[in-house]
Amino acid sequence: MEDRIDHSGLGGFRTATLIYAGALALIATLSMVTHVMVDAIVQRQEATARVVNISGRQRMLSQRIPMLALEISRADSAEARALYKAEMQKAIDMMAVSHDALADGSQTLNISAEKSAEVAALYNAQQLGLNGQVASYLLQARQFLALPEEDMANSSQLNSMLAASHGPILEALDKAVRQYETESETAIRHLRQILLALVGVMLATLSAEAIFVFRPLFRKLEIAQSKLLDAARTDPLTGCWNRRFLMDAALREAARKRRTGATLSVMMLDIDHFKKINDSYGHAVGDDALLVLVNAILPSIRASDLLGRLGGEEFAILLPETALDQACQVAEKLRENIAAAQINGGETVFSMTVSIGVADMLPEEDDFLLVLERADKALYAAKKNGRNRVVRFTPELAQAPGKGF
Known part of the structure; x- marks a missing residue:
């Protein structure tokens, strides 16, 4: 009886099973890679949002500091002057900490120290670089706070801060924000292209699996079912x-x-x-x-x-x-x-x-x-x-x- 069993189709089923298992493994791998890519896109957007937010805050602080300096020089009471000085010192410290985080990275603010060549050039340029401009700007602000009250209104530090806030430092900060946004959009666009390619590979794998695995497998199952049905209805010797x-x-x-x-x-x-x-x-x-x-x-x-x-x-x-x-x-x-x-x-x-x-x-x-x-x-x-x-x-x-x- 054992010798009469037809094993000819077993190899095809084993091959189809191996192909099916391999396709499933590929799809599982691609799914995990896709998940990683989506997570990378989300993390990239979050990181860019943090950097752009801090860069935007730097721009706001560059405007707030000279405005507070003007309020200090115009204050008509010691109490108001002291309040404005505290606010200005707080703005100076925040701008300094934020700049250091953007320039060198910060674990506290979750900002990477890695930068593109274009961003590094904005910070490190010898002329009109952000490092130099921000350092000079903050120096002028600290020197202003150290001046006697009667010298503040017509001080060179105040005039320098007012000029810088509407000139080079504002332009440099705007360039940094635009560069961060451009690089983020480029990176996300590249990740999305990879993601689309992965989805395309998964769809192609599923299509190939349907064409080269399931269709032949179903055809073999139909043939096997037909043979089993014939075997149950016909005489094995005569075929009637x-x-x-x-x-x-x-x-x-x-x-x-x-x-x-x-x-x-x-x-x-x-x-x-x-x-x-x-x-x-x-x-x-x-x-x-x-x-x-x-x-x-x-x-x-x-x-x-x-x-x-x-x-x-x-x-x-x-x-x-x-x-x-x-x-x-x-x-x-x-x-x-x-x-x-x-x-x-x-x-x-x-x-x-x-x-x-x-x-x-x-x-x-x-x-x-x-x-x-x-x-x-x-x-x-x-x-x-x-x-x-x-x-x-x-x-x-x-x-x-x-x-x-």
Whole structure:
């Protein structure tokens, strides 16, 4: 039994399984990479937002510091002057801390020290570089706070801060903000392109998997299912219907006959002296004889007629919409065709004969097994009366012996 099992399709299923597993692994990897890329985009946007926010605050502080200096120089009370000085000192300290974070990075503010060449050039340029301008600007602000109160209003430090706040330092800070935004947009656009490429690869992988894995796999499963269905319905030696399928089909035809009133006839065939064929030529030749029988029958019956092997050398043919007289004519033709068929016995060629019993389903009957029993009785009569003949069931055969069903 084990030698008969077909393992030819197992390699294809294993290959399809490996391809499927590999595709799943690739999709899983791409999904993780996609997640990392999305996370990188989010982190990049967050980092840029922090830098742009701090850079924007630097721009605001560059305007606030000279405004506070003006308020200090115009204050009409010591209490107001002290309040403005505290605010100005706070703004100076914040601008200094923020600049150091932007220039050198800061763990506290979560700002990286890494910079592009363009941003580094904005900070480190010898002329109009942010490092130099901010340092000079903050120096002027601190010197202003150290001046006597009577010298503040017309001081060079105040004039320098006012001029710088509307000139070079403001322009430099604006350039820094624009550069941060441009680099962020470029980096995010590049990450999005990579993300789109990854999504494209995933879609291509899924499409390839559907085309090269699932479609062939489903086709193989359909073929395997069809083979299993055929194996459950057909006789493995002769290829005709097996007993179970033939009986199920007979019950369906009987039910249809009861609904429509159509005629239904049955033949029972048995090879004459089949044991002698096996004993004389061997079982392999006996199997060939069964195939010769089937091949002699099939061309002479309709597509709607059903030929089935009941077991051994015994066959039955179901003939829907066929009256008993017509069935007997068909049976006689089959008997002649089978007798004329040649069988290769190795050293000799021989022929065989069959006995056939024919019966039809009566209008008042509900049980199809009764028809089979009558056909079997007719077959037994054909055997008893010399074989190689067709016998139709008649009421006289009602008490005749048969195999029974």
